[in-house]
Amino acid sequence: MMTYVFALTWGLLAKSAIATAAAAETQRRYQNPSCCRFSKVFHDADWQDEVTRRLFKQRAIKAERRFFAEPGVAYDQETGMTFDGISLDPATGELNRGPPPAGPFGFSAASKEALHLSLLALALNPSLVGKDLAPLVYGEDEAMEILEKKVKTMEDFDKAEPGYGGFLPWFCSRGAIERGRVRQCRSLQDEASTLAPTNDFFNKVPGLDNGQLAWGTYAVARTLRRRAVEDPKFNALAKRWEARLERMRTTAVPLFYAGRGTGAVRAVSKIVNTSRDAFNASDNAETMMVYPAFLDDAYEGELMVLFMDLLADWSAYPNSGLEERNKMWERKQIKLVARNYTTANGSDITVQEGFWFSSHEQWKLMVLPYLEIPLVNQVFTNSEYVRVLDAINRGIPGLFASSHAPPNVRCGRLGGYCNAVGVQEVASQVVYWDQSVTPYGAYPVMLVDQAAGLAWYNIMLSLPKMQTETGSVEASDVHGTAVAAVLTWDTKVTSVLAMLGGTGPLISSFLAADGHREQFQERVGKMYSEVFSGRLSSPQNIRAGNGAALPWPPGNLLPGHWESVDSAFPTCLCNTSTAASTPRLRGNI
Template sequence: MITTRYQLLLVLVFTFALVHVSYSQECRFSKLYTQQSLLDDAQDRVDFLNNVLHWEGNFCKDGAGLNALTGYTYDGRTIDYTTGQLTSPLHNFSAPSKESIHLGMAALAVMGINSYGNNPLDFFHVQVNQSEQEKTLFPESLLGANTTNLFTILYRKIQTYETFNAQYPGYGGFFPWVTVSDAGIWPIEGYWSERVPGLDNGEMIWGMMGLISALNHTAAGSSYPAAYQLLATRYQAYMNLLKANAKAVFYNEPGYISAVVHIGNTSAQPTTDNYKNDCDCYLDDPYEGELLTVFMDLYSQWDSISERDQLWINKRNLLQNATFSTPSGDITVQRGWWFSSHEQWKYLMLPYLDVPINRMVFENGERARTWFSHLKQYPGMFASVNNVTKFPSLYPNYMSAAGIQEISFESIECNDVVTPYGSFPLFLVEDLELVGGIAWYYNMISGPAMQNQYGSTESISNQGDEIAPILTWDSKITTVLAMMGGLSNLNRQVMSADGTLVRFLQVIQREWSLKFPEPLQGTDLPFMYPSTQIPHILNDFTTSNQSITNNNRSKSHNNIIIDYLSISYFLFPFFHFTSLGSFSPFIQRLIQFTTRAIHPI
């Protein structure tokens, strides 16, 4: 028999395994930390991000950010101004940009624990009920609870994509803004019933590309590779469709890629004469619209290299340097449209930062963003977002023109409202090791009513007296994707394997070197931190101290992160040389429970 002393030791080891990483039982977890503790303590930062993953993951549920039956995203959901609970209206519409973020989080979840010790798979902890067929394709006993949730949704999503393409082949596999319901998706009536946007689809493409890369990478080491291969094959087939049709759909004028395309017949197969640019609008920007330019440059069929290069030549007018001035010196930045953080979406997707000059320009832009808010004593950062409303209104207006006037093309209408996702590009500044991003994000979600049962709230006034009572993918999950590292590593692997990486790096080096001669000003200036906090004028939501009950699976599955190797080394002699019957009944139950936690059966 195993002695009582050893049994007690086993209890301690198992207990440590189960509680080593846990989540706050209250969504208002920002109060567990201080700005200084997050700056100084790496473990606090890991724990903080674990809480972000868990609570933001509650948004990825049916009726909030997702339609579970189709696997397609909703734009978001309104929350009650007082309670923070879900209320009407549901934003039962969506765009490929929302799919981009969802696919991106799925890709990182497939890859598992990252270099900082966080597991993006925790984002997918909300239970998804499976059909009998889905139970066969994605058995929880082999995949674990969270992977089963994820794969079931991805399976439904690709079916929705394929069904939409069969019903509306004229879209070429690309998506307009759509209405979303349990029955499927279809173009929103009116304008989008015969048009398709380029920018949003460019974002979605690279989210899908990253997912395919992750599925292929992880399949070989999986205990059940068939599930990974099934999804990878279906998504790759859809990606091939997009590659085949992109030029016919979006290349309507020599040298330019269309921002919005009119479709003559949405029921016809893709041919060039079915598409025209009727808005005189093109993706000639160096911001998020560039993602479609890169995709088509690399994967469409061109007559010559000069035809490809013309795409970039025609974009040069909007790629400009600008100077942001601080008391400590000037900073050379890339001029923004509004200098909204939304404009940096492409850095979530592609390895731009592999190009030294682009990296310096990007980091200087984020350096300027921190200096601007620090000097002006703004408690947060700015991005295109839903504006705040007065209680009890639940219908905020969208506010695009939020940013930094000194370094933007367009006029800025508002610097009175900050949004947590204004901080997302800072998480991509590698040398900061998440510190800068966390500092500003923490400062904003610490404002009143800025945390709810589904993670962060959309936006808040600098005075702390009004919020936008709404949840959206843009304002919430862009930041989570950035916190987890984005998709540049996964998409770099794809581009390296298929031979397109060299072309990408050469083009970005050429274009940014033309406009940003070295040395750049300000590269030696520090990144700044918040100089003020948001006043607590509003009350927190009345549900902010309550645990949510949303049918989550037990934390005894994938939601527990343990030092598996350490425990395995410790327990090996007991499991290898001792039968389970040698332990007391209590220890037997504990072993069985923890074994299921490590690998559900």
């Protein structure tokens, strides 16, 4: 018996030692801090291996940090507000710094602020995202400094333009300036001033972007409040962000609700008088006749509906607006449609019908705890299964999402925007373009299956000139012959947030503490069960399943020249002699 116990113990110790040695070897091979073209090192990696995933995320976040944490590139040092993006030198891959037309784009939107706030909230929750990753996003003092500047800018704008009710139009990040007869956003060469609407948003405020901003504000405000309980240094900042949240909570209905009995949430609100406070002034906002005019979709626009339903002040309506809130969901219900994607062998996979089925449409999964609801998790796992399967079947080295296109792609030269991209078979609208892919196309895949999502993200990074010293590039054509030489929040930071698990788990804990999580689950769960209950369990459907392993991209999807010397920007050349598959790294082959 003693011999058996000794042998068993020795065997366990030996296995542990082998695993430790393998992890150390993986870490040694996958870490090369001088190399920004690190995607090659992870070619043929075993993405199921936890050490591999952790090391890859560290490399990726460090690279992307050179964008999102760099003042004068992704945000303004003085105001704390985001810039939409910045262009690159198409020959070298270096940032186009300097006076306009170089330098960061001087404008931004609530959606970019939402991404920034989400990153900052997660950085202040290291126990949730991992103590090895949180400091790579923002340090604690660094995050607080940015939040201090940002809240001051928002407070000042709210005082100057109370008609926006604490929400944001598209704005000039450093304020606006008159140059002759032309009003422009201020550049880094100009003195910063009060935040100002862009020329096309003087008296307009978008509901979709601000739904994202509202939840980003909630994540930050509740994070700071929780941290203030432990450490008084957070107190003052927590109170200011709680005031921002309260301001949005009290003005959302008069600004965005179209009126009694409509159940309609405005896509864009036109403000009659921006100097008049939005609080309790429903007659100061009108529906802007755009398409679509209302946020009754089951995509990103749902975030504003949920903010209004769960958190907004409905005291101007009977019974806290219950009838109106129910009507919002009744209006949305008919827009949720199940569609089948038929595979090559004739099997069907049931998914939520997309607008174009662009990855951008799954933004809500990154923000709120949708994936905690089993049926909803199943629907979106199926959806991402279809996304990657479609790419494999068509031989495309990446995934589709709305982005700027390379100059050789049909939907426009640099500055053109490819929005109508996706999977036609499960889209309600015509998909016009299928010639460019973007790394953030993989972010919803990461959320349902991180191993597969990172594999798809990495294959797009592996396309020629898709990595720079400032992280990933906007997009590549599917042949790997041209890139969109620009960096933007949408196409970079969504991937980082997905690597961190999104804000869903964080906001879930806050909703539970505030007594709203059950209501969230009931609203969303009911809407999806009306359409999908029973259908997903039908034997003719392929069920991807919660936590299922989605297909990884075959290595042969990459163009033959992906490893050539000229496939990298000159500023991002690397010694790829360390590139190896995970089995080789572990000494198995």
